[in-house]
Amino acid sequence: MGETVSARPLPTRSARQHTLRQSISCVGIGLHTGLRIRLALHPAAENSGILFRRVDLDGRTIPGRFDHVIDTRLSTVIGDPANPALRVATIEHLMAALSATGIDNVLIDVDGPELPVLDGSAADFVFLLDCAGLAEQAAPRAAIDVLRPVRVTDGDAFAELRPAREPGLALAMSIAFPAAAIGEQSFTARLDRRSFRDEIANCRTFTLRQEIEALHAAGLARGGSLDNAVVVDGAAILNPSGLRRPDEFVRHKMVDAVGDLYLAGATLNGVFTGHKSGHALNNRLLRTLFAEAGNWRFQTRTLRPQPLRAAA
Numbered sequence: 303m304g305e306t307v308s309a310r311p312l313p314t315r316s317a318r319q320h321t322l323r324q325s326i327s328c329v330g331i332g333l334h335t336g337l338r339i340r341l342a343l344h345p346a347a348e349n350s351g352i353l354f355r356r357v358d359l360d361g362r363t364i365p366g367r368f369d370h371v372i373d374t375r376l377s378t379v380i381g382d383p384a385n386p387a388l389r390v391a392t393i394e395h396l397m398a399a400l401s402a403t404g405i406d407n408v409l410i411d412v413d414g415p416e417l418p419v420l421d422g423s424a425a426d427f428v429f430l431l432d433c434a435g436l437a438e439q440a441a442p443r444a445a446i447d448v449l450r451p452v453r454v455t456d457g458d459a460f461a462e463l464r465p466a467r468e469p470g471l472a473l474a475m476s477i478a479f480p481a482a483a484i485g486e487q488s489f490t491a492r493l494d495r496r497s498f499r500d501e502i503a504n505c506r507t508f509t510l511r512q513e514i515e516a517l518h519a520a521g522l523a524r525g526g527s528l529d530n531a532v533v534v535d536g537a538a539i540l541n542p543s544g545l546r547r548p549d550e551f552v553r554h555k556m557v558d559a560v561g562d563l564y565l566a567g568a569t570l571n572g573v574f575t576g577h578k579s580g581h582a583l584n585n586r587l588l589r590t591l592f593a594e595a596g597n598w599r600f601q602t603r604t605l606r607p608q609p610l611r612a613a614a
């Protein structure tokens with residue numbers, strides 16, 4: 303249903319780090335500021351991770367990591383608590399595309415306080431990354447094993463991570479909304495390049511019609527439109543072209559979780575379960591995971607077999 307499908311074969315998950323083959327940029331509207339924002343993605347050195355750079359603020363940088371998240375109310379926002387101007391909002395859909403594409407190192411230039419929202423999904427970011435291409439680097443890729451179950455709750459909402467028997471991240475998400483157009487939905491997936499592209503990448507962010515007035519009164523969602531969000535009014539979808547999938551809402555929540563969890567700083571080996579989980583719980587989950595050394599460990603794949611040793 304309208305996904306961007308790469309003509310190139312999808313490489314198998316590699317043991318080495320990857321960056322972009324070349325720089326690529328785009329211009330789009332910021333969902334909350336309504337500003338025209340330029341985004342440019344550049345190759346970066348191995349072990350440098352994901353770094354955001356505010357080119358309009360003397361090139362000040364913010365690491366794309368969970369411990370630099372300063373706000374999670376409407377989107378995931380990274381920044382410097384001591385300098386309120388130094389922030390980048392709505393990073394989650396790009397983070398999800400980077401995670402699913404297997405990009406470890408990238409420098410992300412942005413000339414405003416939020417990323418362009420594009421069509422409200424991760425599909426356009428996947429397209430940008432495909433256009434730039436991937437470059438393999440020499441350093442081995444790290445992953446983070448979840449060793450003990452961790453769980454965070456907020457009322458009846460929760461998010462948890464459990465150890466996995468096999469490598470990679472498996473996700474289960476469920477939501478429940480009074481709006482009849484959404485209702486109760488659940489979706490499970492094992493994260494890989496193909497499942498992300500084929501099953502969730504093009505699922506858009508959504509909002510309730512009655513919330514739009516409050517957002518506008520607060521000076522937010524100035525760039526929001528039916529071109530970049532699904533708008534729900536009770537049982538009705540206000541977008542003339544309707545939904546991309548009947549359960550687009552829960553699938554979008556999974557895109558958000560994939561992006562938020564990639565702020566761990568490496569891919570996770572674990573099982574994520576979220577119920578009504580959004581940016582706030584997703585971030586609290588990572589903070590809880592990393593708060594205790596026994597909850598997790600770094601795992602780096604061995605690139606070359608060890609030389610055989612003669613038996614003693």
Ligand SMILES: [Zn+2]
Pocket residue numbers: 394395507554557558
């Ligand atoms: Zn989202």
